[in-house]
Amino acid sequence: SAVISQKPSRDICQRGTSLTIQCQVDSQVTMMFWYRQQPGQSLTLIATANQGSEATYESGFVIDKFPISRPNLTFSTLTVSNMSPEDSSIYLCSGHQGNQETQYFGPGTRLLVL
Amino acid sequence: DQQVKQNSPSLSVQEGRISILNCDYTNSMFDYFLWYKKYPAEGPTFLISISSIKDKNEDGRFTVFLNKSAKHLSLHIVPSQPGDSAVYFCAPLSTGNQFYFGTGTSLTVIP
Numbered sequence: 001s002a003v004i005s006q007k008p009s010r011d012i013c014q015r016g017t018s019l020t021i022q023c024q025v026d027s028q029v030t031m032m033f034w035y036r037q038q039p040g041q042s043l044t045l046i047a048t049a050n051q052g053s054e055a056t057y058e059s060g061f062v063i064d065k066f067p068i069s070r071p072n073l074t075f076s077t078l079t080v081s082n083m084s085p086e087d088s089s090i091y092l093c094s095g096h097q098g099n100q101e102t103q104y105f106g107p108g109t110r111l112l113v114l
Numbered sequence: 115d116q117q118v119k120q121n122s123p124s125l126s127v128q129e130g131r132i133s134i135l136n137c138d139y140t141n142s143m144f145d146y147f148l149w150y151k152k153y154p155a156e157g158p159t160f161l162i163s164i165s166s167i168k169d170k171n172e173d174g175r176f177t178v179f180l181n182k183s184a185k186h187l188s189l190h191i192v193p194s195q196p197g198d199s200a201v202y203f204c205a206p207l208s209t210g211n212q213f214y215f216g217t218g219t220s221l222t223v224i225p
Contacts, residue, residue, distance in 0.1 A: 103213060
């Protein structure tokens with residue numbers, strides 16, 4: 001299994017600013033993902049964080065709005081850029097180890113944009 | 115396009131009784147299905163899974179049933195305990211290792 005931590009756990013931000021969320025895994029994972037859970041909604045996949053290359057974004061999500069880095073097998077960042085109140089959500093990262101079918105999730109980052 | 119639906123947003127069950135959570139999907143390419151459990155302010159945690167080659171998988175109090183022809187799966191919890199109160203997500207896995215989460219069912223087990 002893998003233990004995943006995220007920083008910050010929560011934040012309140014002003015519109016127009018940007019926030020970078022960090023995700024740290026305690027062991028190497030082959031794949032890392034970023035999800036969003038808006039109020040009353042399910043988890044929606046934003047992108048797959050690829051090590052050493054550009055992330056793969058799902059429909060409706062773009063790199064300019066959600067730039068992602070993954071410099072190594074245990075760390076990734078998601079930036080929420082030029083925030084608006086609609087970006088208020090919980091952002092979760094997850095890791096998948098290639099020989100297992102499960103994903104392990106971080107505790108999430110609660111973001112409120114005023 | 116919601117590929118995974120959990121039509122019951124909430125469910126209340128008496129302690130000791132059976133809890134049945136349902137999930138329907140539309141994509142016939144899904145070949146592995148997982149259930150996740152989520153407490154408030156925590157990330158989802160893996161609960162139980164089933165491969166498309168099976169129709170049932172059991173782990174203690176938790177059993178998952180899969181009906182591929184109907185594109186339907188269900189999670190049974192017997193007996194239900196107050197600590198089971200949480201939001202449960204059905205999550206089919208596609209061949210690209212992408213998860214598609216259902217909308218979730220909030221289970222409340224009443225002592």
